[in-house]
Amino acid sequence: MIEIEALTKVYGTARVRAVDEVSLRVGAGSVFGFLGPNGAGKTTTIKMLAGLLIPTSGRVRLAGFDVARQRSAAMAQLGAVLEGSRNVYWSLSAWQNLMYFGRLKGLRKARVAERAEDLLTDLGLWKRRNDKVGGFSRGMQQKVAIAVALISEPPIVLLDEPTLGLDVEATRTVKQWITEQARELGTTVLLTTHQLDVAQELCDRVAVMRQGRLVADLPTRELLAGFRERDRYEIRVEGAAPPGFDAVTREGVTTMSVRVRDPREVYDVVERLRAQGAVLESLTQVQPDLEDVFLTLVNEPTDA
Amino acid sequence: MHEVLRAEIGKGLRVQLAHPVGHVITLLISTMMYLGLQFVLGQGELRQDVLPQTLVAIGGYWFLQYAGLVMVADLIEERRAGTFAQAQMTTAPPWLPMLGRLITSSVFGLAVAGVAAVVPMLVAGITVPLRWAALLPAVLLGINALAFTFLMAALALVSPMVGALQSLFTSLVLLLNGSFLPLALYPDWLAVAARVLPTTLGVEALAQALFEGRSLARLWSGGTLPWLLAHTLALTVVAGLLFVRNHRRALQEAS
Numbered sequence: 001m002i003e004i005e006a007l008t009k010v011y012g013t014a015r016v017r018a019v020d021e022v023s024l025r026v027g028a029g030s031v032f033g034f035l036g037p038n039g040a041g042k043t044t045t046i047k048m049l050a051g052l053l054i055p056t057s058g059r060v061r062l063a064g065f066d067v068a069r070q071r072s073a074a075m076a077q078l079g080a081v082l083e084g085s086r087n088v089y090w091s092l093s094a095w096q097n098l099m100y101f102g103r104l105k106g107l108r109k110a111r112v113a114e115r116a117e118d119l120l121t122d123l124g125l126w127k128r129r130n131d132k133v134g135g136f137s138r139g140m141q142q143k144v145a146i147a148v149a150l151i152s153e154p155p156i157v158l159l160d161e162p163t164l165g166l167d168v169e170a171t172r173t174v175k176q177w178i179t180e181q182a183r184e185l186g187t188t189v190l191l192t193t194h195q196l197d198v199a200q201e202l203c204d205r206v207a208v209m210r211q212g213r214l215v216a217d218l219p220t221r222e223l224l225a226g227f228r229e230r231d232r233y234e235i236r237v238e239g240a241a242p243p244g245f246d247a248v249t250r251e252g253v254t255t256m257s258v259r260v261r262d263p264r265e266v267y268d269v270v271e272r273l274r275a276q277g278a279v280l281e282s283l284t285q286v287q288p289d290l291e292d293v294f295l296t297l298v299n300e301p302t303d304a
Numbered sequence: 305m306h307e308v309l310r311a312e313i314g315k316g317l318r319v320q321l322a323h324p325v326g327h328v329i330t331l332l333i334s335t336m337m338y339l340g341l342q343f344v345l346g347q348g349e350l351r352q353d354v355l356p357q358t359l360v361a362i363g364g365y366w367f368l369q370y371a372g373l374v375m376v377a378d379l380i381e382e383r384r385a386g387t388f389a390q391a392q393m394t395t396a397p398p399w400l401p402m403l404g405r406l407i408t409s410s411v412f413g414l415a416v417a418g419v420a421a422v423v424p425m426l427v428a429g430i431t432v433p434l435r436w437a438a439l440l441p442a443v444l445l446g447i448n449a450l451a452f453t454f455l456m457a458a459l460a461l462v463s464p465m466v467g468a469l470q471s472l473f474t475s476l477v478l479l480l481n482g483s484f485l486p487l488a489l490y491p492d493w494l495a496v497a498a499r500v501l502p503t504t505l506g507v508e509a510l511a512q513a514l515f516e517g518r519s520l521a522r523l524w525s526g527g528t529l530p531w532l533l534a535h536t537l538a539l540t541v542v543a544g545l546l547f548v549r550n551h552r553r554a555l556q557e558a559s
Contacts, residue, residue: 011557052389054555072395080393086385091322092315103311104394104401132322148390 002026002049002156002188007058009044009212018044020212021058026205028155029186031178033193033203033220035290037298040209042192043083046160049190050080063155076105079149083160083192087145090134094125094144097133098151105152112151119147123173139170146177157181159191163198171198178202200290208297215297220290227293232286233258233266237278244272253281308396312404320374320412327412330370334420338362338483339428345484354486355430357511361482363421364503364510368449369474371413375405375453376470379460398551402457410450437520438513441532445506448536452502455543461550462557473501482507502539505532 002024009019019041026032036042047053049060051067051074060067065074081087088097095116102112120126123143128136133144142162149157159178163171179202181187193199199206200220207217216223235256241247247256258269266283273280320327342350342358382388391401424430452473459466480498481487487495487508498504509528512518523529 047389050389050393052392052555054552072397075393075395078393080390082386082389086387087390089315089319089387091319096315096318100311100315101390103307104391104396106307106395108307 001028001061001063002032002190003059003061004045004049005059005061007045007048007060008056009041009048009053010056017212019048019055022209022212022214024207024214024217026188026190028188029182030204031182031189031191031202033199033206034190034209035192035196035199035206035294036209040298041212042209043160045209046080046082046158046190046192049158050078050082051075076152077154077156078158079152079154079156080158081142081145081149081160081162082158083164086141088133088141088148090141091132093130093132094120094136094147095129097144098147101148102151105154107152115151115153116147119150123147137170139166139173142166142170142174146174150181153185154187156188156190159189161193162191163193163195175202196290196294206290208294210298215300216293223293224288224290227288227296231260231263231288233260233269234282234284234286235269235273236281236283237273238281239279242273242276242278244276254278257286308394308400309404309407312401313407316378316405316408317411319378320408327416330416331419334366334370334416335423338420339424341484350428352430354489355424355428356432356515357486358483359421359424359430359432360510360514361486361503361507363417364445364449364507365474365478365481365483366420367410367413367417367446368452368477368503369413370416371406371409371449372453372456372470372474374412375409376456376460376466378405378409379457380464380467383460383464399547402454402547405457406450406454409453410446413449413453414446433514433517435513435517437518437523438510440520441506441509441513441523441529444529444532444536445503445510448502448506448532448539451536451539451543455539455546458543458547458550461547461554477501477503480504482511486511499531499535502535505535508532 004022004024007019007022008017010017022045034042034045044053048055049062049067051071054068062074063077065077067074092100098116098119099109099112102115103109117126120129125140125143133141136144146162149159162178163174166174175198178189178191182189191202203220205217205219206223208215218226235258237254237256239252239254241249241254241256245256247254260266270280270283338359339350342355379388392398394401425432456466456470459469480494480501481504487498487504490498499508505528509523509532512523512528518526520529
């Protein structure tokens with residue numbers, strides 16, 4: 001479990017509040033999506049969770065261990081893939097990287113070797129275990145980085161943009177891994193990503209950060225349901241677009257996107273179309289996806 | 305603790321040996337530079353009266369120069385790449401991986417210093433008598449150089465520009481620690497200034513033990529050993545304090 005209490009980070013003499021009184025609780029075995037535009041404070045928060053940055057105030061506990069006061073015990077609970085960095089040594093082989101980082105977590109050589117063999121086999125890298133990571137594709141390097149994060153079987157894993165720059169197949173492998181870790185092994189996964197479809201697919205709960213503050217922290221379903229009042233309907237009619245509607249006509253079929261606040265308003269729209277002689281082909285409720293919700297949240301005017 | 309230290313040393317050695325060209329070039333330069341330098345200074349001949357003493361000094365210089373280079377360059381590169389941050393998430397205290405890095409650096413420093421001293425001995429027939437009394441000054445000389453390396457590493461935690469400062473100091477050491485001329489031939493004021501630099505006092509104590517046959521008691525009563533001890537201790541304490549301060553600063557200011 002990850003517990004964050006009133007976490008704040010203020011930078012420099014300009015007193016920039018990169019993270020401002022953020023409080024979160026991520027339950028064991030869940031996949032938590034930490035979203036926000038660039039500069040929202042996600043990476044700063046991740047670094048404070050990983051003990052790489054000292055908070056100005058507030059507290060972080062990993063599986064009950066305070067990162068500031070019980071650093072060694074807290075680090076034993078954690079594996080991480082950091083964004084925009086190599087995470088592993090390119091001049092070392094996959095095997096050497098895993099052996100090194102496993103032992104840095106205080107594990108015995110024999111135990112790390114067992115675990116490294118399992119991970120490299122699962123990732124399909126066993127045959128190339130002695131090759132230098134620098135010669136691997138981006139996807140394979142990311143797999144090694146994820147294996148490094150998991151080498152000590154930590155109960156908590158932080159993944160900062162784990163699928164960034166990966167091709168479709170590598171992305172799918174990483175997504176499968178994240179799901180397996182949480183569902184089958186009970187690992188708590190906190191991930192940040194700009195790929196909102198990935199977040200929607202994987203995360204049980206999502207928090208959205210904006211200008212250092214949390215603007216949402218809800219189970220993914222609840223978050224999406226909260227935006228239902230802005231539901232859209234897609235209506236298709238045969239032939240040309242009827243007057244008074246914004247529509248696109250392609251190959252004899254006109255598609256209209258209609259926003260309603262109350263589902264009963266849909267009857268009025270259909271009635272107007274019928275009155276104009278339009279022949280209804282289909283009517284579909286368009287559910288808001290995480291991208292819609294995210295864009296709404298980050299573009300809302302601020303109080304400040 | 306031991307597992308972490310062993311892992312750090314093993315990783316450091318493997319990373320360094322993955323790119324051997326730089327080390328080979330340094331070894332070649334180190335073997336050629338000293339004799340070339342002495343040949344020029346001796347106006348076309350190798351002066352046997354100064355060779356043994358300056359050889360000890362050039363060994364000290366190479367140890368300081370190369371251990372420092374390996375340590376600081378490695379640290380800066382890892383900070384830039386991101387592997388340093390990943391390695392910081394260890395269960396060990398932060399000084400332990402740094403100690404591992406220091407040991408790795410000293411292995412490469414020793415290798416270069418060894419070759420830089422042994423090859424001229426063979427080529428120019430320089431004889432260096434081995435005496436037990438020289439062991440302590442030699443160890444202190446090594447610690448002295450490593451304390452300076454640790455100091456530079458502590459600076460590298462917060463400033464990637466530390467390379468310039470390191471170059472300045474190592475150049476001064478090369479000029480003044482006795483690699484060109486024995487310290488006894490310097491004017492007094494220059495000898496005093498030179499003794500402030502790392503390795504100079506160690507080279508002086510080592511030379512006195514090796515070539516003048518002084519015992520440890522004489523080195524102590526003569527003042528060379530106490531000064532070397534004090535200098536090494538001061539350098540180590542300053543480096544340690546700076547590391548603690550800069551490590552904390554790096555954790556406060558990382559962006």
